[in-house]
Amino acid sequence: MDFISAPSPNFDNRPQTTPIDILILHYTGMPTGAAALARLCDPDAKVSAHYTVDEDGTIYAHVPEERRAWHAGVSWWAGEPNVNARSIGIEIVNPGHEFGYRSFPDLQIEAVIALCRDVVQRRKIPAARVLGHSDVAPARKLDPGELFPWGKLALAGVGVWPQTRRFSLGMSFEAGLRAFGYGLPPDTEVPPSTVVEAFQRHFRPAKIDGHYDRECEAILAALLHDFDPSSAFALRDNPTWRNPQT
Numbered sequence: 001m002d003f004i005s006a007p008s009p010n011f012d013n014r015p016q017t018t019p020i021d022i023l024i025l026h027y028t029g030m031p032t033g034a035a036a037l038a039r040l041c042d043p044d045a046k047v048s049a050h051y052t053v054d055e056d057g058t059i060y061a062h063v064p065e066e067r068r069a070w071h072a073g074v075s076w077w078a079g080e081p082n083v084n085a086r087s088i089g090i091e092i093v094n095p096g097h098e099f100g101y102r103s104f105p106d107l108q109i110e111a112v113i114a115l116c117r118d119v120v121q122r123r124k125i126p127a128a129r130v131l132g133h134s135d136v137a138p139a140r141k142l143d144p145g146e147l148f149p150w151g152k153l154a155l156a157g158v159g160v161w162p163q164t165r166r167f168s169l170g171m172s173f174e175a176g177l178r179a180f181g182y183g184l185p186p187d188t189e190v191p192p193s194t195v196v197e198a199f200q201r202h203f204r205p206a207k208i209d210g211h212y213d214r215e216c217e218a219i220l221a222a223l224l225h226d227f228d229p230s231s232a233f234a235l236r237d238n239p240t241w242r243n244p245q246t
């Protein structure tokens, strides 16, 4: 993997007993990639990531993986309120919803896939814990957003994607979301539809309205059926997963 070193001072030590078992993908959400790189390395900004992937596929390395980068902010996943402590954070250059959200170029996605594959294999990160910023901070964040090609990543062995609509959920939608890992930090005051929107933005981007329907239920059922979030790493190499036609 070729990186350009672009060190950021914005990091600290991880808690010693916490494993690194979450991968968080972001978009930069700034008008240009150069502006985003400058901010991620600015000591006054107090934000960072481990890596940034530019639109041409160039990968910048900011913070050593062993250190805690400051990318997720106030967040929550599967009972863990300090997502930064146990995650690797990757920024993906895109102006985002505020400055002209657009498709992610193929060259950029190829580099994202290569980098993510390297990280999840080295760190043994479970497939179901490859997440977007909006998944772990649904009350605040939209990134990497509904144009991000999660299905393409899953076909390349990174993250999970529902392959079927044939299972039924067997529990309430809210309970299913919690079982998968979704939730809100304590004292977050937003309507429950906010979490449904985050789920849709990741797994049913064609319709993001905050109201779960039968398709959402079937998608969540498929995710929970195929991918036990606590032990999904081994399933990344499931051959039926790699090829949805089989």
Ligand SMILES: [Zn+2]
Residues within 6 Å of the ligand: 025, 026, 027, 071, 133, 141, 143
């Ligand atoms: Zn983000």
